[in-house]
């Protein structure tokens with residue numbers, strides 16, 4: 001039930017010098033969230049498993065404002081050594097192997113990062129007993145498939161995934177639930193958000209950046225399915241706002257522990273319609289006609305057919321709703337990529 005919910009979660013007096021650990025800081029959401037929290041005055045530290053420079057933080061001129069450590073979450077000793085010596089008031093766990101194409105051919109890596117990584121982190125935080133707010137990024141994919149008539153997804157739906165990425169996220173989700181139970185009482189909230197898009201998504205196999213490369217003539221767009229599957233799209237600034245709201249409220253009120261929150265827009269956009277929107281916003285109707293043609297005879301395998309999310313619970317608890325609609329989010333996103341790609345080659349981000 002809703003309880004003593006605080007809406008002043010962007011209060012700089014609270015965030016000033018709070019030690020926030022972001023796992024997966026070199027990733028899309030990690031970069032954006034770092035920017036958001038640094039602007040509120042937080043001391044942001046991050047974990048990543050690779051040595052790759054964070055081109056997003058560099059581009060945003062924030063590299064020297066966050067501390068980034070190379071820690072592989074698969075390895076408990078490495079994680080524990082880092083946690084012991086690092087002050088963590090608030091932890092936002094984003095690190096994961098998120099590439100669905102990689103998950104289809106390398107389930108082991110996906111299970112290690114997303115399942116082992118999650119329990120290693122939580123176990124180490126449990127031993128230290130210091131952190132007052134832990135947010136775990138699960139995903140809409142944890143739910144698995146439901147018939148279209150049951151959508152949008154609600155938090156009360158059972159998790160019944162079958163594909164490797166989806167299962168890995170559901171396992172991390174349930175493990176987090178267990179650490180928040182009356183046995184361990186850890187202050188944990190679990191988030192199950194829809195597809196996220198926006199500046200800094202440098203995994204160019206994701207739908208929006210993949211299409212942007214094509215509209216900007218960097219490479220051809222290769223459809224994964226036939227475009228009829230439906231997805232919900234949440235703008236990354238709305239996601240940063242939500243993580244700030246949830247981590248602040250959990251810090252102030254431990255009764256929120258164990259809660260799960262969905263977020264999306266409740267709207268299922270057909271994938272071909274999203275591509276059409278991006279092409280139209282870029283005056284590339286010619287490209288859309290080509291993509292539409294390429295969709296013929298394709299089918300989507302190893303992925304959930306339709307997903308869109310109900311956010312009633314967030315609205316009830318926090319009065320939250322997304323501030324961005326798809327059009328406004330895409331306009332901002334396109335602008336950002338144009339500037340970014342002028343000085344960074346997309347080829348740098350292609351996984352070898």
Ligand SMILES: NC(=O)c1ccc[n+]([C@@H]2O[C@H](COP(=O)([O-])OP(=O)(O)OC[C@H]3O[C@@H](n4cnc5c(N)ncnc54)[C@H](O)[C@@H]3O)[C@@H](O)[C@H]2O)c1
Pocket residue numbers: 023024025026027028029030047048049050071072073074093094095096097098099112113117137138139140169192193194195196197203
């Ligand atoms: N992007 C989306 O559409 C979306 C939607 C719902 C949920 N999520 C969840 O949000 C989180 C962040 O997603 P993202 O899009 O920013 O992903 P991303 O791939 O851009 O970033 C993930 C980061 O995790 C790090 N990482 C992976 N394995 C690691 C390991 N073993 N040890 C340490 N670091 C490791 C990577 O280096 C990378 O920096 C993920 O947990 C994802 O499942 C994402």
